[in-house]
Amino acid sequence: MYEFVYMNIIKNIIIFFLLISTSLITNAAANPDVWPYIKERLFEDKIIEEVDFLKIDGPARASSGAQVPVNIKLSQKPGIEIKKLTLIIDSNPVQKAATYHLTGNTQNLDLSTRIRMETDSFVRVVGEDSDGKLYMSKVAIRASGGCSGYMNSADPELTKDLGKILVKAKEKYLTTRIKHPNFTGLQKDSINGWFVPEWIVTQVRYDFNGESILVAENGISMSQDPYLKFGFAPTVPGTITVSATDTKGQIFLKTKSI
Numbered sequence: 001m002y003e004f005v006y007m008n009i010i011k012n013i014i015i016f017f018l019l020i021s022t023s024l025i026t027n028a029a030a031n032p033d034v035w036p037y038i039k040e041r042l043f044e045d046k047i048i049e050e051v052d053f054l055k056i057d058g059p060a061r062a063s064s065g066a067q068v069p070v071n072i073k074l075s076q077k078p079g080i081e082i083k084k085l086t087l088i089i090d091s092n093p094v095q096k097a098a099t100y101h102l103t104g105n106t107q108n109l110d111l112s113t114r115i116r117m118e119t120d121s122f123v124r125v126v127g128e129d130s131d132g133k134l135y136m137s138k139v140a141i142r143a144s145g146g147c148s149g150y151m152n153s154a155d156p157e158l159t160k161d162l163g164k165i166l167v168k169a170k171e172k173y174l175t176t177r178i179k180h181p182n183f184t185g186l187q188k189d190s191i192n193g194w195f196v197p198e199w200i201v202t203q204v205r206y207d208f209n210g211e212s213i214l215v216a217e218n219g220i221s222m223s224q225d226p227y228l229k230f231g232f233a234p235t236v237p238g239t240i241t242v243s244a245t246d247t248k249g250q251i252f253l254k255t256k257s258i
Helices: 002-023 032-043
Strands: 048-050 054-057 068-074 082-089 096-102 109-115 121-129 134-141 165-170 173-178 201-208 211-218 227-231 239-246 251-257
Touching: 032 082, 032 121, 054 121, 054 134, 068 082, 068 121, 068 134, 082 109, 096 109, 165 239, 165 251, 173 201, 173 239
Parallel strands: 048 134
Antiparallel strands: 054 068, 068 109, 082 096, 082 121, 096 211, 109 227, 121 134, 165 173, 173 227, 201 211, 201 239, 239 251
16 A cells, blocks of 8 residues: 555656656747756756767657667767766656766767657767766757657567567677667556556666676666667677666676677
8 A cells, every 4th residue: 555655656746847847848849948957956066068079969850759869979088088978858757868887998989879758858968077077968859758658568569578689790880779668657558547667777788708898877768679889899809798687677688799
């Protein structure tokens, strides 16, 4: 009983913030006025510099709010080591979409992924270097309905081959896709009208010959069947290991010789 009441309270809070974020959008266009509040909450009073060595791009208008392609490019700058990149969607119910922890192997980064967007928004990437300095790039994208809506949670296609990881290494890029429904917790079940509980892939780790390359920490704004593609061209043959963990504690693993 207590758990049911607690879950209802959490859902109501989420819906409240969803309505607030949506109401801030005027004439269905990306609203720059939201950012100062997000910046203060995530980065306090730190200075964030917009730079040309960090770039995010995406479609002006997405064909589907549930599968919005974005690309992040990082060019290594002398004297600057980027430790992590934070992907932010200003007008989503939960603004922090993902955090990418970088290594020496990913300082020159060309990364593509797919996100969910509930409404038109600025999408940002904020990089933090080893000294704690922050750098940013942003793009305005028009999209809608990617985080909520109705769905049939009993659809067997959603969980068919659950946790299967597809790995492709080709033309100096590593591409992965993980079979997972990635329920946001904001979607309603078309069968009974109840909210479908959140169930997402929270972390994906990439290792090559036992050495970390990249770690992605994901939130509810990542698309179904999480997709990630990034530049990786090892100078020696070896084994790539991809491990993913979801909110149920399930761990999925894939190794591939490249």
